[in-house]
Amino acid sequence: MFQPSYPIRTARLTLRPVTLDDLDDVYAYQRRPDVVRWMLGAEPRTREQSRASVRAMAGEDALRAEGDCLTLAVVRDATVIGTVELVWRSDSDRTAELGFVFHPEHGGRGLATEAATALLGWGFDEAGLHRVYGRCHARNEASARLMTRLGMRREAHHVRSYLFDGEWADQFVFAILADEWRSRAVPG
Ligand SMILES: CC(C)(COP(=O)(O)OP(=O)(O)OC[C@H]1O[C@@H](n2cnc3c(N)ncnc32)[C@H](O)[C@@H]1OP(=O)(O)O)[C@@H](O)C(=O)NCCC(=O)NCCS
Numbered sequence: 170m171f172q173p174s175y176p177i178r179t180a181r182l183t184l185r186p187v188t189l190d191d192l193d194d195v196y197a198y199q200r201r202p203d204v205v206r207w208m209l210g211a212e213p214r215t216r217e218q219s220r221a222s223v224r225a226m227a228g229e230d231a232l233r234a235e236g237d238c239l240t241l242a243v244v245r246d247a248t249v250i251g252t253v254e255l256v257w258r259s260d261s262d263r264t265a266e267l268g269f270v271f272h273p274e275h276g277g278r279g280l281a282t283e284a285a286t287a288l289l290g291w292g293f294d295e296a297g298l299h300r301v302y303g304r305c306h307a308r309n310e311a312s313a314r315l316m317t318r319l320g321m322r323r324e325a326h327h328v329r330s331y332l333f334d335g336e337w338a339d340q341f342v343f344a345i346l347a348d349e350w351r352s353r354a355v356p357g
């Protein structure tokens with residue numbers, strides 16, 4: 170089992186497990202169409218749907234077995250401004266998938282980069298991951314830029330590979346290996 174020692178602190182943020190008290194903050198961004206715009210199958214959530222989401226995320230505080238998701242609330246000034254997550258995709262290949270969702274009001278200041286950097290650092294240094302990848306709709310430019318800022322390589326452009334809103338959509342796959350993480354040029 171892999172579990173961070175909480176909280177994880179960065180220069181501007183605190184990362185810790187989601188709690189049921191986070192509902193108002195999480196609903197504040199999950200309800201927004203611009204937040205779910207490029208997320209497969211996601212619709213703006215009702216408060217009740219956000220409650221179910223928060224309840225599910227609250228249990229995701231460690232990677233206990235392959236398939237588990239570790240979700241961390243990203244807190245700034247006592248407000249949850251987003252979440253970062255790692256899904257343990259393969260035990261034998263020591264591979265996880267990175268995800269992130271932030272409130273747009275807190276965008277454009279490098280906070281998502283800072284939080285994801287901390288989570289990747291934990292994944293490689295403490296959980297012993299070999300590879301972390303991330304996927305996004307090819308038109309999700311903010312997501313692609315974030316993964317590039319993290320030092321991830323764009324290693325695949327799958328053309329019209331999945332159905333999104335009833336149409337074939339392109340998908341980017343970004344990835345980074347543990348040794349690339351340790352020798353990356355980007356700050357963090
Ligand atoms: C993906 C997402 C987290 C990116 O958010 P973001 O605000 O662009 O990312 P950051 O918080 O790291 O901020 C980076 C921006 O701040 C700028 N910035 C300012 N200060 C900075 C700093 N100290 N460090 C890094 N960047 C900084 C960067 O230049 C960058 O701007 P740019 O993209 O215009 O070049 C956000 O768009 C989001 O939550 N989207 C909806 C959910 C989603 O689609 N998730 C991904 C599904 S695949």
